[in-house]
Amino acid sequence: MKVFNTLSGQKEEFLPPGSRVRMYVCGITPYSDSHIGHAMCYIIFDVIHRYLQFKGYRVKYVQNITDVDDKLIDRAHRLGVSTSELAERFTRDFFEDMDALNINRADVYPRATEEIPQIIKVVKGLIAKGYAYPAGGSVYFRVRNVPDYGKLSHRNLEAMIARGNATFSRDKEHPLDFALWKAAKPDEPWWDSPWGKGRPGWHIECSAMALKYLGDTIDIHGGGKDLIFPHHENEIAQSESFTGLKPFARYWLHNGMLQFNTEKMSKSQGNLITIKEMLARYRADTIRIFVLNSHYRSPLSYSEEALEAAEGGADRLAQAANTVSSGERDDIGVDVEHYRSQFIRAMDDDFNTARGLAVLFDLARDINRLRDQGGNILGGQQLLLELANVLGLTLILPAKPSLNAASFRDIIDAIGTLYSEAKKWQPSANQSYIDYLILKRDQLRQARQWQPSDMIRSKLDEVGITLEDTPQGTIPRYK
RNA sequence: GGCGACGUAGCCAAGAGGAAAGGCGGGGGUCUGCAAAAUCCCUAUUCACCGGUUCGAAUCCGGUCGUCGCCUCCA
Numbered sequence: 340m341k342v343f344n345t346l347s348g349q350k351e352e353f354l355p356p357g358s359r360v361r362m363y364v365c366g367i368t369p370y371s372d373s374h375i376g377h378a379m380c381y382i383i384f385d386v387i388h389r390y391l392q393f394k395g396y397r398v399k400y401v402q403n404i405t406d407v408d409d410k411l412i413d414r415a416h417r418l419g420v421s422t423s424e425l426a427e428r429f430t431r432d433f434f435e436d437m438d439a440l441n442i443n444r445a446d447v448y449p450r451a452t453e454e455i456p457q458i459i460k461v462v463k464g465l466i467a468k469g470y471a472y473p474a475g476g477s478v479y480f481r482v483r484n485v486p487d488y489g490k491l492s493h494r495n496l497e498a499m500i501a502r503g504n505a506t507f508s509r510d511k512e513h514p515l516d517f518a519l520w521k522a523a524k525p526d527e528p529w530w531d532s533p534w535g536k537g538r539p540g541w542h543i544e545c546s547a548m549a550l551k552y553l554g555d556t557i558d559i560h561g562g563g564k565d566l567i568f569p570h571h572e573n574e575i576a577q578s579e580s581f582t583g584l585k586p587f588a589r590y591w592l593h594n595g596m597l598q599f600n601t602e603k604m605s606k607s608q609g610n611l612i613t614i615k616e617m618l619a620r621y622r623a624d625t626i627r628i629f630v631l632n633s634h635y636r637s638p639l640s641y642s643e644e645a646l647e648a649a650e651g652g653a654d655r656l657a658q659a660a661n662t663v664s665s666g667e668r669d670d671i672g673v674d675v676e677h678y679r680s681q682f683i684r685a686m687d688d689d690f691n692t693a694r695g696l697a698v699l700f701d702l703a704r705d706i707n708r709l710r711d712q713g714g715n716i717l718g719g720q721q722l723l724l725e726l727a728n729v730l731g732l733t734l735i736l737p738a739k740p741s742l743n744a745a746s747f748r749d750i751i752d753a754i755g756t757l758y759s760e761a762k763k764w765q766p767s768a769n770q771s772y773i774d775y776l777i778l779k780r781d782q783l784r785q786a787r788q789w790q791p792s793d794m795i796r797s798k799l800d801e802v803g804i805t806l807e808d809t810p811q812g813t814i815p816r817y818k
Numbered sequence: 819g820g821c822g823a824c825g826u827a828g829c830c831a832a833g834a835g836g837a838a839a840g841g842c843g844g845g846g847g848u849c850u851g852c853a854a855a856a857u858c859c860c861u862a863u864u865c866a867c868c869g870g871u872u873c874g875a876a877u878c879c880g881g882u883c884g885u886c887g888c889c890u891c892c893a
Contacts, residue, residue: 348822365893373893380893410891492888498820499889541891563893564823570892595823596887632841633831637824638886645830648842655841658855685832693832697840707856711849789851796853807854816854 340394340687342559343636345567345591346491350689353590360396361553362388363588365545365562365570366448368405369429370414373436374611375626375641376563376597382627383594383635383690384561385442385731390686393729400445401552403545404430406452407538412527422528423452436614441623441731447552451544455530458539458547461581462519462532470580474510476522476535482515485576491591492568517573519543542573549587550578560588564595564636595638612641621646624653624732631692631730652700653732659703660723660734663811665713673709673719678702682726692730699726737817740804742772750776750798754791773804777813780806 340353364384367377391398405411406426415422430450437444451458462478465471471480482488482496489495500514518540523529529536539547549557555578562571571591578587599610617626629649633639678698685694706719727734751761761779766772776795783792796806805816 367893368891377893384893408891492821494821494889561893565888565892568821568888569890594893596893598886628841629830637831640830642830644842648830651843652841654855662856691832693841694839697832700840704857708858711857784851787851793852800854805854808850809855814855 343689355558360398361557362400362559363549366402369426370411372613379597382630401447402445404450406450449548461547473534478520479516546577555582557588561592564593594635598640625650657734657736659706664710664716667713671714740817747772
């Protein structure tokens, strides 16, 4: 199995020390609704998580929640609520979104505010080793003491300073030094520390949590490409300086950015679509196929057309997973091992989900073909569901359709007064309006009364219910 | 300015030295009373452009044009 490691800039053989994999992925700052860029990132790492488990690894997966930071404080002030209230609210929303996208939970979701003692411990350690210094109530990391600083983002100190973007400040020894601990300003939440009242800087929490929950060396560290610099670069500097051990993380995996109208979608640009908005229009399988149909390291452009295409694909897979064969030719079936090995081959190559999906589509076609011949498709369907599950796809057909009394009445009126009984008819526990209409339509079809029969079908179609006449009977489907 | 990525059919997209995956859409056939679903066939003689290396290049090298990302909070 090969993975692309940002650190080396190459695909490398994935060789964790044993059967255990320690995985850390940077989480959210909960100050507003999660958007589809978050969906992309966490769907991707969910699939990586699932695939590692599929391969037999015992994975411990940790994802942090940055529940105190400048933006959160800012937003809370403007809304007149406490930072913890605000963070709590959007953290809850975040988990709702993750569940709705069928993303498996990580093992631990540590919160920055609950890890203050561990954070202080790491900061103290860094000061003791000369990698950090207190100044003006804050503590800064001494970048110059790390000779290989810049190894992840492949850049050097001189070039970064030359650009002039580094922030100078009276307290800092060097413009690229960054805060480990920030002195509290008035009206800001704070914790006691050896340096006075303050709060953790952005990067330190991830080092502290990874070291605490996963140990000194972790196997996979993930996040969006936009975190490579400075966030992950700083994490490496902090962690390796603190433990004296390299590497802090063996494999650094970064996903490409979601773009909107050819620009990165981000909070600061205000061009974002929330996960809730997207879920109102598309089901989770559709969204996951949209994301997984391209490579995780490439940027992905949001477009309605691409989502519609993904929906067509989701329907296709779900149909194949749920179709029924007559089973007359029980002697012919799907070559299960062929598809399984093709899927593994694709996923082993740096999680090539697009190719993995293609295998599922090929398998689906094979299932349908055999179904038409009356072959045994159960093994194929079982495999389809198993592999789809590795991609987090449920392949559940859209929920059983329902029809309300008013629409039912409309349809009865439209087909004329043929059924005075229909007007009096009431649904029961085992016969819904739709069941009744299908039964009546069937009788009409038997009598070759095509016009009223087709009228029922087209009326149902108008309210989003498609009737399919199959050898197994008439099946209603949601559009 | 520095570093990096990308440009493959109408759209999305895989492939990274030897016959252009897959999905959506479109056209035609089969099945069906008609549909729907499914299936079969067709839909890039060619991979932004120009040179080069090679027996052979979408894949490697150089250049041009275009798009985007990071260098500041961001998944």
